[in-house]
Amino acid sequence: MAFMPRILRGVAAGACYAWPFPIANHEVSMRAALLIVLGLVIGILGTVQVMNVLGERNPLPKAVMHVMAYHAGELKHAMKAQRCDAQSTRPHLLALQAMSSDIRPAFAGADPALFQIADKLHRAADAAVQAAPADCPALDAALKPVGEACQSCHQQYR
Numbered sequence: 001m002a003f004m005p006r007i008l009r010g011v012a013a014g015a016c017y018a019w020p021f022p023i024a025n026h027e028v029s030m031r032a033a034l035l036i037v038l039g040l041v042i043g044i045l046g047t048v049q050v051m052n053v054l055g056e057r058n059p060l061p062k063a064v065m066h067v068m069a070y071h072a073g074e075l076k077h078a079m080k081a082q083r084c085d086a087q088s089t090r091p092h093l094l095a096l097q098a099m100s101s102d103i104r105p106a107f108a109g110a111d112p113a114l115f116q117i118a119d120k121l122h123r124a125a126d127a128a129v130q131a132a133p134a135d136c137p138a139l140d141a142a143l144k145p146v147g148e149a150c151q152s153c154h155q156q157y158r
């Protein structure tokens, strides 16, 4: 390559390693290192995205839990505000009764013991609806077994 002007010789040497980018050899290894880092970053971002998608594949279990938590929360607020008339609390008790029967399909394939606690919760919610509590102490008493079922399942399976 002696016949080439100096600047073109550098280009030719670099081209062996980094075609089509005409750069010097020491820059080639720098560029390779940067490309490796870039590849790792892209790989990590891709993995995080795939894991997010997999995690959201079945939103039902968390959805059931969040809806139950909303209704249980509303009932707690009612007690705090001392407004426990049957008319305003009944819809929340009915919702807890309905949602608790969705635990089985939502957690399909889980430990059978989990479903026993789910049934316990459902029976407690049934009983609370039947009791038709008309004041705060009655509501508190009706909700006690409900709260206990939530807690005992979370202690073991959450």
Ligand code: HEC
Pocket (backbone or CB within 6 Å): 061, 062, 065, 066, 068, 069, 070, 072, 096, 103, 114, 115, 117, 118, 121, 146, 147, 149, 150, 151, 153, 154, 157, 158
């Ligand atoms: C039969 C078992 C069981 C019962 C009963 C149960 N839970 Fe859960 N709960 C779980 C499990 C398992 C998780 C974790 C779900 C997950 O991470 O996918 C959970 C998670 C939650 C969460 C967090 C959701 C999230 O996004 O991480 C809330 C809130 C919740 N439960 C509320 C309740 C309330 C309120 C009750 C009672 C009315 C209740 N749960 C009864 C098993 C149960």
